[in-house]
Amino acid sequence: MAKLSIHEWFVRKKKEDNRNTQQPQRLDIPDNLWVKCHQCNQAIYVKDLDANLKVCSKCDYHFRLSARERIRFTADEGTFEEINLNLKSTDFLEFSDSKPYSQRIEDAMIKSSLNEAVVTGKGKINNLPVTMGIMDFSFMGGSMGSVVGEKIARQIELSIESKIPAIIFTCSGGARMQEGIMSLMQMAKTSATLQRLREQGVPFVVVLTDPTTGGTTASFAMLGDVHIAEPGALIGFAGARVIEQNLRQKLPPGFQRSEFLLTHGMVDMVCHRKELRNTLSKLLSFFAG
């Protein structure tokens, strides 16, 4: 397969990268670049933002992270080894809306510098081994198709084989409609592997980040032994617009945000990003000790 292209994209993309508006950029960005906080409109220097784990120092707004940033902020330096990076989605339904799905895949690869909406691998947090799955919203909204489901299933299987705890950072709009029923089946697949993980007594921690909705929430995202939510993250099953249309009423403020889920017993804690690594480390230490 002519799959060298992923690496080519990385190189090519780095050059044309800086115009991406959604994702404030990382290390290779000039010092004088700044972004506006989505919440308080404060202008923040990109390198300051990065140094602050991409949290607004004024209002604590948590910017969405790319999978690579998440790894950099979470895993011990140099410990993360990616697995299964050669899986690629196919347009088996020949699905076309405003663009053919095959074209969307190609565009998403360029936009995100990733081969799919989740990066999986193993690494260490404070010297404790984990398998990690990190979803990335910039690849088709983090939607779950066959490849996302397969990579997560294989991550879980790696955890089962090696008896290493699994952590998944969710960030996903839900099932990938362009894969039809097969995207729905990924919910069954990932949940079935998590049943095995559970049976084997291997811990599973979910970090729910903004946004986590639909089929992702209704499968592995809600099956953790411990659920950690980042502050202010949108987490839910149904889309707010769908609910509003159904009920013909405005939704209460804070609906489907992390703090709402904490109040309703769906997550164990809402954790500031500055505390996240330390919290994960403590959890891993609990399970190990």
Next chain:
Amino acid sequence: MAEKNDNNKNLLEFEKPLIELFKKIDELKKVTDIDMTEEIKMLNKRIETLRREIFSKITPIQIVKVARHIQRPTTLDYISLMFTDFIELHGDRNFSDDPALVGGIAKLNGRSVMVIGHQKGHTTKELLARNFGMANPEGYRKALRLMLLADRFNKPIISLVDTPGAYAGITAEERGQAEAIAKNLREMAALNVPFITVITGEGGSGGALGIGMGNKVLMLEFSVYSVISPEGCASILFRDATRAPEAAANSKLTANDLLEFGVIDEIIKEPVGGAHNDHDLAAKNIRAAITKQLDELLRLSPRELIANRYQKYRKMGIFTEG
């Protein structure tokens, strides 16, 4: 069973060519001084022929309409036609009883089984009372309670799927709709007993899958199963809900499509013109299919049943690797 076809009020848009024939029959029936039996028989034959012709060219969006037909048998209809000794069991022992998802113990050919399914209705009043078959978290939790009950006493489970989707509402979110479905998916993977799912009408996304992880998944000929409704798909991807026919065709939601993808194991034939034209025959066909599949599953040990189910779902997915 032509007699049961004289329900022309329930004709779907694409069946409109039949209307004239039904009208003629109605007129002939009013004739009292001459015996019109033969004429009526002829007309009914023509209706059946024409109906077969129409249904042989049925499009995906037309199948969606049949699957949603208000006279289509509901789970409780099927239960009364297919099983004996049914006793409904209520409640999730946690919050409440969800009328949109029913279940209970029953006998199938004299064998004890647990049966669960989404419940719709045949009138607006019934549909409202059943929330149109859209279950709340407590519905999924009741279903899980009943599945685990069956598991403990080694009874096979039959689930009948017919829902537009899990309910989308404020309280459903508060009570953890996603968690309820997710937990069912995980627990269904661990059931030690034979588990057969039949998609009888609408297989609406996670709401369908939430009780649908059978060892065998069967589908009625004119039912549908999809990750999103054609209307939802059209309004999100095409930003135009009127393009639902295109979305229906695009998303491959018919029984034939799903059999091809290996998502389902068998298609169950429906009476001519759809299950709503003959509830008895539809139930008979489902019962025969379930009986055959169950006989095969009963040969497997609990461990084999779990492994069989695991393999079925583990291999779902189409991608390349290289």
